[in-house]
Amino acid sequence: MARTFRYTTLALTISAAVLLSACDNNQDPVAQSPAATTSDAAQSQPADNTNATPAATAISEADVASHYADLAHAVYLDALTAAQALDKAIATLLAEPNEANLEAARQAWLQARIPYQQSEAFRFGNAVVDDWEGQLNAWPLDEGLIDYVAADDYQHELGNEGATANLIANQTLTIGGETLDASELSSQLLADLNEIGGSEANVATGYHAIEFLLWGQDLNGFEAGAGQRPVTDFVQGEACTNGNCDRRAAYLSAASELLVNDLQWMVGQWSADEAGNYRAELLALPTQDVFQKMLFGMGSLSLGELAGERMKVALEANSYEDEHDCFSDNTHNSHYYNGKGIQNIYLGSYQALDGSVTSGPSLSALVAEKNPELDQRLRDDLDSTMEALTVMKEAAEGESAMTFDMMIAPGNETGATIINDAIAALAQQTGSIEQVAAVVGVDSLQPDDAGHSF
Amino acid sequence: MKFLLFTPALALCLFATPSLGADYPVQDTPNSGGAGTVTQSDHNAYSLPLGNLPISRRLDFSVGNSFFRNPWVIAPSSTDARDGLGPLFNTNSCQGCHIKDGRGHPPAPGETAVSLFLRLSVPAGPDTDPQLLQQHGFVPAPVYGSQLQTAAIPGMKPEARLNIEWQLFEETLADGSKVELRRPQYRIDGPNYGALPEDLLISPRVAPPMIGLGLLEAIPEEAILAAADPDDLDGDGISGRANQVWDRIGQRTALGRFGLKAAEVSVMQQSMAAFAGDMGLSSNIVPDTDCTAAQECDRFADGGTPEVSDKIAAFVNFYAMSLAVPARRDMDNPAVQSGAKLFNEIGCAACHTPRHTTGTLADRPELSDQEIWPYTDLLLHDMGEGLADGRAEFLADGNEWRTPPLWGLGLTQQINPRAGFLHDGRARTLEEAILWHGGEAQATTERYRTLPAELRQSLLTFLNSL
Numbered sequence: 001m002a003r004t005f006r007y008t009t010l011a012l013t014i015s016a017a018v019l020l021s022a023c024d025n026n027q028d029p030v031a032q033s034p035a036a037t038t039s040d041a042a043q044s045q046p047a048d049n050t051n052a053t054p055a056a057t058a059i060s061e062a063d064v065a066s067h068y069a070d071l072a073h074a075v076y077l078d079a080l081t082a083a084q085a086l087d088k089a090i091a092t093l094l095a096e097p098n099e100a101n102l103e104a105a106r107q108a109w110l111q112a113r114i115p116y117q118q119s120e121a122f123r124f125g126n127a128v129v130d131d132w133e134g135q136l137n138a139w140p141l142d143e144g145l146i147d148y149v150a151a152d153d154y155q156h157e158l159g160n161e162g163a164t165a166n167l168i169a170n171q172t173l174t175i176g177g178e179t180l181d182a183s184e185l186s187s188q189l190l191a192d193l194n195e196i197g198g199s200e201a202n203v204a205t206g207y208h209a210i211e212f213l214l215w216g217q218d219l220n221g222f223e224a225g226a227g228q229r230p231v232t233d234f235v236q237g238e239a240c241t242n243g244n245c246d247r248r249a250a251y252l253s254a255a256s257e258l259l260v261n262d263l264q265w266m267v268g269q270w271s272a273d274e275a276g277n278y279r280a281e282l283l284a285l286p287t288q289d290v291f292q293k294m295l296f297g298m299g300s301l302s303l304g305e306l307a308g309e310r311m312k313v314a315l316e317a318n319s320y321e322d323e324h325d326c327f328s329d330n331t332h333n334s335h336y337y338n339g340k341g342i343q344n345i346y347l348g349s350y351q352a353l354d355g356s357v358t359s360g361p362s363l364s365a366l367v368a369e370k371n372p373e374l375d376q377r378l379r380d381d382l383d384s385t386m387e388a389l390t391v392m393k394e395a396a397e398g399e400s401a402m403t404f405d406m407m408i409a410p411g412n413e414t415g416a417t418i419i420n421d422a423i424a425a426l427a428q429q430t431g432s433i434e435q436v437a438a439v440v441g442v443d444s445l446q447p448d449d450a451g452h453s454f
Numbered sequence: 455m456k457f458l459l460f461t462p463a464l465a466l467c468l469f470a471t472p473s474l475g476a477d478y479p480v481q482d483t484p485n486s487g488g489a490g491t492v493t494q495s496d497h498n499a500y501s502l503p504l505g506n507l508p509i510s511r512r513l514d515f516s517v518g519n520s521f522f523r524n525p526w527v528i529a530p531s532s533t534d535a536r537d538g539l540g541p542l543f544n545t546n547s548c549q550g551c552h553i554k555d556g557r558g559h560p561p562a563p564g565e566t567a568v569s570l571f572l573r574l575s576v577p578a579g580p581d582t583d584p585q586l587l588q589q590h591g592f593v594p595a596p597v598y599g600s601q602l603q604t605a606a607i608p609g610m611k612p613e614a615r616l617n618i619e620w621q622l623f624e625e626t627l628a629d630g631s632k633v634e635l636r637r638p639q640y641r642i643d644g645p646n647y648g649a650l651p652e653d654l655l656i657s658p659r660v661a662p663p664m665i666g667l668g669l670l671e672a673i674p675e676e677a678i679l680a681a682a683d684p685d686d687l688d689g690d691g692i693s694g695r696a697n698q699v700w701d702r703i704g705q706r707t708a709l710g711r712f713g714l715k716a717a718e719v720s721v722m723q724q725s726m727a728a729f730a731g732d733m734g735l736s737s738n739i740v741p742d743t744d745c746t747a748a749q750e751c752d753r754f755a756d757g758g759t760p761e762v763s764d765k766i767a768a769f770v771n772f773y774a775m776s777l778a779v780p781a782r783r784d785m786d787n788p789a790v791q792s793g794a795k796l797f798n799e800i801g802c803a804a805c806h807t808p809r810h811t812t813g814t815l816a817d818r819p820e821l822s823d824q825e826i827w828p829y830t831d832l833l834l835h836d837m838g839e840g841l842a843d844g845r846a847e848f849l850a851d852g853n854e855w856r857t858p859p860l861w862g863l864g865l866t867q868q869i870n871p872r873a874g875f876l877h878d879g880r881a882r883t884l885e886e887a888i889l890w891h892g893g894e895a896q897a898t899t900e901r902y903r904t905l906p907a908e909l910r911q912s913l914l915t916f917l918n919s920l
Contacts, residue, residue, distance in 0.1 A: 303509065303516075308513045308517055308520075309519075312514075313517045313521075316766075317521070317536075317763075317766055318535065427510060
């Protein structure tokens, strides 16, 4: 996944403009804020810019940083809870494979995506997440690695590192001259396979592997309809369809177990109750570094990942394989909740699946003290993005739904407009994010190169 | 430290000749890639978009990145836009060879070669079709074609296996220090499509780095040609030759600058040739892959005609043209500064031209009118017997290689810890790479060998700062 974007030149240019104008709010050349802004609540900025912090700071920078960690913890905890529910639903399905249980498992999967997609805003800038997330959310998925695919190419010989291994059908895996024993499909084996040949394409685990097993391939192309895997693919014994139902069940179970374990681990990394975890390391950094990670996370997800990789690629290539939740046709929700996750970080707020809200000292409040017009502008941009994503979400739901893979069909102008509007809104907010960075003292949105890999 | 201040002057006295000297510029800015230079130096340093790319174009960059990085799959597939891999190939993604947008590496013993392959040909003769030479640059080997493909889709056999053995040997420098070098021996095992031709010519090629390609493309032709001196008319021992190769779009012979023997005119054509040869994917620009009639590739489904659409080709090209050059590091270090002067004094800069200025590209303002420091003249040079592949490509003979750019050099092994240098990755260190330089570079290499250890080190320190 593309994960790094250099804002240096643009940020420095803009920061110069903003700093010059910050001395006198009335002359901010960049602000085009609507009338109903907080200009009457504007703090008077000292003309001498060397003393930028007003005398009475309502928000402590350290509190904002610490709340960011609390927010991450809340989101990952919610993701874990939902993954545990999914795991339970899967166990029920495998114990009794019937339509109702399959539907329940699918619903549990859809629910589990809601917190996880919101967590992606923590990915860019926090190596602990970035290095880990491939095992949970890697995509595109080469379904041929895991199970049968429609063109019926069962293979025993590998053309390329795992591309068509069909692990469910094969007890052994031959890669680069070496033979691996895949007779037992455990969560450990699946995790090991993710590193095979260093190829990012060999994705054996995570949400999309589970999605593929629950829905099967979406063979409808640009037409309506998601994957249609029959529940009999999980029935043991004679009624088993498409072979190897025992291994398919084992695979699904192992993948789900691994997902829960992985999320458990991440919850621990952000917990205030564990010593020496990522949270501890993060909060030991200067607050500007934490802000940089917050903003870099927001910006990278906004522009490169969501607008670029997940929307524009699919649209430009008219490629339904490039749609994110391609088996379940849930992509509109994935995008919607990605957008929400970005907004959450700025506003310092997260609403869990059970309705409970985590909120606290936010970047927004901090920015509002220094530059209320800019704060309002970013809030407005974030709202506009959520509006555009809501259009996408609503278009994809209900009767005569136009799901994401239908939107990207060649010649679908309505669909293209919906997607392009969302892309434009995301690009717009990225510009505001860059300006906010300057205001909170982030010199450039480029992460430090002290051995982190982003 | 003080010693180093005297020694460059000493070096100048000892080694200056009428044709060498301080004629070459010394880089005075860390921005090797002009305004688009990025200041990251971790293992993502080669994968970043030009620093001066506007937001909207960064979106295009990520689209191109997606197609560069994500694997192409066998047809038929639900992933229509990316199918058609093979049936014969070397890798299934651009990133597979251009690891993290950097160099590839020779395989470890027993490992399949992925980011290194062999180009193939047979010698041209009096009966060779001149149009073939004009448009292809060499005569492909019968059946096996222009490159050895060591992977295949299920149901198809790969062309053969590639085996490399290394001969280790030692070189002794003037002060008695020893450097171990390794010489590769290539063996093609288990050819699956009949015996290999007796007169087969091979040329090992490791994937080169992707940074700064757009900037290199923006260097005006005249600037490159101005430095060419194939007959060494100025008598300085350097005889850089411009390769004149086939421009498939313009359907004419034109200056080549990309590829290890400068056989491609543009990033677009290089990329489409790579899709075809390395992945078996056709495009409108290069509609034929390296599958020959005898290999019966038509038995398999293809990914459409062409397999790489014009749209995707454009995105990949945009991406490849937009990878940023990372900034110089450590320029305040006196060793770097003295090394920079030595680089010029002993003659490295005669081919590794430090500076260029790009021209104006109408649709690419970020690449236009930039002062850049790529350390290459993009010309072909005879590098001596030790590095010769004995295999011609257009005007490049069996001894000639294009001067590679040196920007980003010091980060090579951050990007790919297994990367080596030179056309086949044989040199594990920069010093090894220097010692392999023969032919036109012989005199310069001799000067290097006779330098005292501290000066050799300063040159290496300089190279590591690039």
